Amino acid sequence: MPGSFKTEVIVLRSIRYGEADRILHLYTAERGRVNAIAKGSRRPRSRFGGRLEPFFRLDLMLHEGRSELCTVTGASTVDGYPDLRSDGPALDAAARACDAVLRLLDSVEPNRPAYNLLCRYLALLDEGAGGDLVNRPDLRAVGLAFRLKLALAAGFSPELGSCARCGERDGIVAFSGSSGGVVCGSCEGGGFPLSHEAHEFMVASLARPIAELPEAPDRALRQVERAISETLAHHAHVHLRSVA
Numbered sequence: 001m002p003g004s005f006k007t008e009v010i011v012l013r014s015i016r017y018g019e020a021d022r023i024l025h026l027y028t029a030e031r032g033r034v035n036a037i038a039k040g041s042r043r044p045r046s047r048f049g050g051r052l053e054p055f056f057r058l059d060l061m062l063h064e065g066r067s068e069l070c071t072v073t074g075a076s077t078v079d080g081y082p083d084l085r086s087d088g089p090a091l092d093a094a095a096r097a098c099d100a101v102l103r104l105l106d107s108v109e110p111n112r113p114a115y116n117l118l119c120r121y122l123a124l125l126d127e128g129a130g131g132d133l134v135n136r137p138d139l140r141a142v143g144l145a146f147r148l149k150l151a152l153a154a155g156f157s158p159e160l161g162s163c164a165r166c167g168e169r170d171g172i173v174a175f176s177g178s179s180g181g182v183v184c185g186s187c188e189g190g191g192f193p194l195s196h197e198a199h200e201f202m203v204a205s206l207a208r209p210i211a212e213l214p215e216a217p218d219r220a221l222r223q224v225e226r227a228i229s230e231t232l233a234h235h236a237h238v239h240l241r242s243v244a
């Protein structure tokens with residue numbers, strides 16, 4: 001039904017269109033994935049200013065007509081994450097996160113946990129950006145924790161509590177993407193070896209806030225990335241770019 005609605009959004013992608021317009025790929029708090037056109041937004045004195053760029057968190061007024069694209073009729077900034085924008089690695093991590101949301105959450109169903117997670121992750125990257133190396137998050141570890149939480153929010157979380165094939169709780173030695181989780185020594189065929197540290201990191205990532213990650217050696221993080229990639233490839237048919 002045509003009409004206007006207001007929603008909070010994160011701009012996932014902003015594409016130049018025609019003479020002076022932009023097409024926006026949005027993740028919204030109220031309606032999941034929405035695409036919109038912002039007419040005249042590239043004119044020098046556009047009322048939208050510079051805020052229709054990737055990673056901006058905005059309050060948008062959108063008009064829904066007969067077209068598949070909504071039309072942006074009003075925009076105000078909730079958070080521009082300014083420090084993130086001047087930090088190359090943080091910017092790259094934000095781009096990979098938005099790309100993962102685009103691939104994994106393509107539905108118009110609202111998914112508030114996924115929306116809140118994306119906002120928290122961008123805020124964390126923004127806080128850690130800039131010169132302060134002491135408080136800087138390990139971008140690879142935090143990027144993997146984000147992906148695991150996103151997989152959970154999208155309904156594709158791997159089984160971590162017991163063997164995904166037989167239910168045995170002890171003797172977990174491997175991970176199988178096709179089985180959808182960790183597997184025990186008797187069921188490991190088709191899986192790849194998973195260290196105790198990698199298993200612990202995944203369990204902790206899902207149990208704790210994203211800012212409170214455990215440390216994990218690089219080898220364990222590589223196993224975690226492989227576990228997430230194979231789970232999403234088998235069960236969501238989605239292939240994500242590498243995390244860092």
Ligand SMILES: [Zn+2]
Nearest residue numbers: 163166184187
């Ligand atoms: Zn088993």
